[in-house]
Amino acid sequence: MHQLINFWPIARVISVLLLIIGMMMWTGIPFSAYYGESVLPLLYAGLTTITAAGILWLTTQRRPSDDTLPRPADVNIRKREGYLIVALSWTAMVSFGMLPYLYSGMLPDVVDALFETVSGMTTTGASVLTDIEIQPRGLLYWRSLTQWIGGMGIIVLTVAIFPLLGIGGIELFAAEAPGPTSDKLHPRISETAKRLWFIYVGLTVAEGIVLFVAGMSPFEAINHALTTMATGGFSTRNASAAAFPPLIQYILIVFMFLAGVNYTVLYLSLKRRWSEVWQSDELKAYIGLVVVVSLFFTGRIWYITGVPLEQSFRDSMFQVVSLVTTTGYVSADYTSWTPSLTMICFVLLFLGACAGSTAGGIKIIRNLVFFKNSFLEFKRIIHPQAIIPLRLNGQIVPGRIITHIFNFLLLYLILFVIGSVVLSMLGLDFQTSVGAMATSLGNVGPGIGGVGPVDNFAWLSDPVKLFLSFVMIVGRLEIFTVLVLFTPYFWRLN
Template sequence: MKQFNIKIIISFLGLTSMLNGVFMLIAVPFSIYHNEPEQLGILQAGLTTIIIGFLLWFFNRNAKKNLGKKEGYLIVTLGWLMLSFTGTLPYVFTGAIPNYTNAFFETISGYSTTGSSILTDIESMPKGILFWRSATHWIGGMGIIVLTVAILPLLGIGGMQLFMAEAPGPSADKMHPRITETAKRLWIIYFSLTFTEFFLLKIAGMTWFDAINHAMATMSTGGFSTKNASVAHYNNFPIIQYIITFFMFVAGTNFILTYFVLKGKVRKVLNSEEFKYFFFGILGLTIIITFLIVNHQDPNLVTTVNHPKPWGETESAFRHAIFQITSVLTTTGFVTADFTMWNSLATMLMFSLFFIGGSAGSTSGGVKIVRHIIMIKNSLLEFKKQLHPNAIIPIRYDGNPVPKNIVYNILAFFILYMGIFITGSILLTLFGLDFQSAMGAATSSLGNIGPAIGSVSPVDNFEHLSIPAKWLCSFLMLIGRLELFTVLVLFTPFFWKKC
């Protein structure tokens, strides 16, 4: 009979809390630089979080180092909750978001890289708070759990169980046979890309503060902006929007492929089925929606720059189309135009992207493209089996046969995903939202997307939701970020059975 290793779980939560507190303290210099009175509240929040974490770790530091799969699932889920609950402290201590439900919603929206917000006047918020808000994106993007995995060997703890629970997607690719080395290299790439985007945005005309915040939000595919109008604030700076579009694309691509590109192994990228669908899908949809915007909508609905016609309208339509498609597909959630104001077909195409998601192994949320590829191949295979029922025909992905258990897992994931979406939509209607808004809020939260349709469209926010609706959306964000099984397995009776 095996018992849970409770002490190692609590010890890990303490370590997570301490790291979270350190990140909070990084926001203090921003507040000091702008001479804001909130600097004290942020400092208190950081120190409080570190103290809580230290006490949890200190009294359990001698725990046995054995770590099983069940402990891995508990640590990831509880670790994310620990991040979210302690992450509210800067908002609460400074009074920037005094309502705790709103503070928790904003926090988990940050860590889950959803980007949904309850703030109605972002530009009036203290700079230190805005930095912390963006930092929650950046922490959650790659996962502070993975960061911690990289240093766990120093404590004598193996990290494979944590990595598999944090990244439970269908791909088992590793950049390095040792999981700790994988985690370290992921963070090096993540940091390098963030810094590169920050540098380019600064050159393109952003202030250094806006550049660092948008870079963190982009690489995490989060979508929090420092501007009320999101990236639409820079509609007269096309270069800024193209830079963000490029880095959203990179962030939505499997980080393993990014690593291969940096190593000069471009052929591996070109041979990836998922990358081909991702790249050509964005390109094809951009052409279609650009055509729809130019020919079936008043061009004044799309902000244009002062280019000679017809190039000015066409470039603007193309820019907004590729930006919004990439933003939604990668679940970033930045906004340059209200796609719900485009014609019905364009809006429907945009909404369909809510159920696709980016690449496996990226910071994006959603179902993931690779799952759709395998489900489509499995469906086509069933037609062949109708004609040849005794034939053994494997599903192939990137030229390799896909094991049956992976196919079953993907099918189960999609059924569960759609079931949760439908259930969440129904509950949100009971909590006061209309049908369209309920569907939008549910799919946005579960897919970690941000802006949706209805009363939570790209020009609205989530502040008007009732308290129960905000907590439900927060739960959907959590399970969506951890890809359903990691959290929901905790609600099954057999998880808690001794074995």
Template sequence: MRELINYRPIARVVSVLLVIIGVLMWTGVPFSAYYDEPTQPLLYAGVTTLVAAGLLWLISHRKKDGRTASVAMLSIHKREGYLIVALSWVAMTVFGMLPYLYSGMLPSVPDALFETVSGLTTTGASTLTDIEIQPRGLLYWRSLTQWIGGMGIIVLTVAILPLLGIGGIELFAAEAPGPTSDKLHPRISETAKRLWFIYVGLTVLEGFLLYFAGLSPYEAINHALTTMATGGFSTRNASAAAFSPTIQYIIILFMFLAGVNYTLLYLGIKRRWSEVWRSSELKAYVGLIVVLTAIFTARVSYHTEDTLEQCFRDSMFQIVSLITTTGFVSADYTSWANSLTMVCFVLLFLGACAGSTSGGIKLIRHLVFFKNSYLEFKRLIHPQAIVPLRLNGQIVPGRIITHIFNFLLLYLMIFVLGSVVLSILGLDFITAVGAMATSLGNVGPGIGGVGPTDNFAWLSPEIKLFLSFVMIVGRLEIFTVLILFTPYFWRLN
């Protein structure tokens, strides 16, 4: 007989997350004050969030008879871990949209919810029609939501959970981006700390480079936050197209780094290059970008009158942006050629490396699928032979292959069913598949009416709410959300 779900650690972890969210809201107050904007929305939203966190903390510390809950009561198992992640995202979304509602920047709940979910899931789809007239303090909070969701705030919390008497392995497994089991340290809290050290370090480095390249401190901070999160929110209506070539190249570099497995980044920092280049996924990632950039540059230069350097820069920028699911835009890729538009649509399903901050399916899943499909021909010719699938020199267990195939099938089914739902809700075919692909993959711009020169403001409230749910499903890689809707999760035996 299974034990009942222990809700006390769930309340405690969610309360810690809300404390972090509330405090981070106040980091936008100096920007509002500096630009002579109202500071009350961020202040009041932070206070509301901290009050809710305090109430949850008190609940988690009391037993029914009023005594303090013991550490033994706060162990986290798989079911608690999945519930913590799901409920944390609900809580972060509900309280994360308060600055938009309090300020009137996005007065309707569907719009504020969509913008918040898009930020936390690092999708980058927006309902704002004119970004440059919005309060800078709130735009900073908008960018910060992407940075929070990039590595996953729960991964950060895992680093401090031992202080609360709570183990973090189940949370890390449910929240950490990508289908990877690589660990940088035997202790999960140390792994989380190293991940966040790399994440913060690269963010700071990019911010300084963008500043020295000509951006104001405010814009440098915002774009560093959203680049490393592979989010794509910008402070400009034209996105990255508003910046100089030097700034665009810097963004390309850090989008690329953000799409690399953070374990490999750590090994690179330690100068263990042989281990880095042993990764089949990294080779595929680099090779794909190089090949597609060459093809796109040739085609774009043929269809436009731009210089070869601009064709190369725009091609590489959009390819890296789409593969890493960052969503920054330097050019309207839907205006180049129909064949290139189709390739860009396919890239919405790709994703960069596992263990990175990018969304999408992830390259490692594609590699396993294509390698196993190729080996299946050999198995047909030699049915008695044992033909294992190897990746990075190691045999991939059958259960991992099955898990990946199930993920791909579920991903495809959700995409198809979601596209049908969007069509029923009134979208044309191209816009429906474009909106569904970009939301499920957490990319940002799509095709059709939600292309790189459009946004999501014109969609109906029902569609925005539906796509908000889809973005969360995609960010948590399907299983973490859908498992809550199965009877096995709640059954006690």
């Protein structure tokens, strides 16, 4: 049976997304006005975006005499439409999201504005700004807000309002939600999206209040709450988290860690269903990884550098949590510690936190499945006739899930190698090539080499920035969501 791609719901959803983006731009106007800055860039950018949304919406209106457009009640997004919506929506979001930078002259170069916007929307946190503290406050707020928008995925928010459009959103949620699992908190997908966003918003507000009480200014507390819960890492300071006192850094550690937890687990915790919470093998691995690596780092830094024990522990814990959760805040230059610790930090760029969180990277659950299955393979070699299934959270993992995860890991590694080669061909040295590729594909922010924790991406050439922008989107959307569009199978009619 021939199935043409239905572009009606695609256009409808993108129009709603642009409307939301435009209205969110205007939330930065009060900051611009309060600090005596021009409100026109955000005003015009929001107006442009909302106008584009209106035009796109009007083109999808069903006229009484037009029988070519489906009725809203008959529309359901299939896999093809779901993946197209996600890819095209992110393209639209970054295209219009960079308008405030261009209209204000903060980043007059289109490539730089695009890179900064993609880095924000994908929660990567790589920046081309060489002096953040002199930038207009209203635009810094928008810069932080782009990460908050991309953190849970603006697509998921739109899924929550799909009933208003008469569109079913299960396929879209599957394409956008981060991680290989899609545990649902409620039978209806729109209710699931709403619960995820309530948790997301609640934690953001809570962190902002705690940071303010701890001594941050209201503006900085808002910005860091937005970028922490998004695991984005954009800061209002040039020195990032290193500019703040120890108490602030400990608060950021706690909320970065929470942002890396599967939101299903956070929901169960709020419901005090502790027995279900501790059934999560991924959560146990996540906690164990952070604790063990942080303690190892603490001992090494304290013994080799002579830094006081408390600072050694704080810097170690902060950087480990920041890298594992792909937040990308910096409290210390980890490349200046020891070569062995720098190498471990490089490895952490690949891990990611829990699936179903706002973190990027491979995700711990995929690594857990890989190592568990690899260990069981030795047992299968000794007992070739035995049926030895892989269990996770007390349940047998289906073979198709294992195959999917192994394919993802292999494809991730291939993309990393190919991307590193491309970057080296574009003029980067070896260390910077692998560092930039690893941090962009994993949506982390700081890497190694010329894009380390005390450097930024401003010095890179335009071709490199454009390539890394594409890589960041591929990494944020879990590789398959984007690359499937480049396969002939996606466009076949049957």
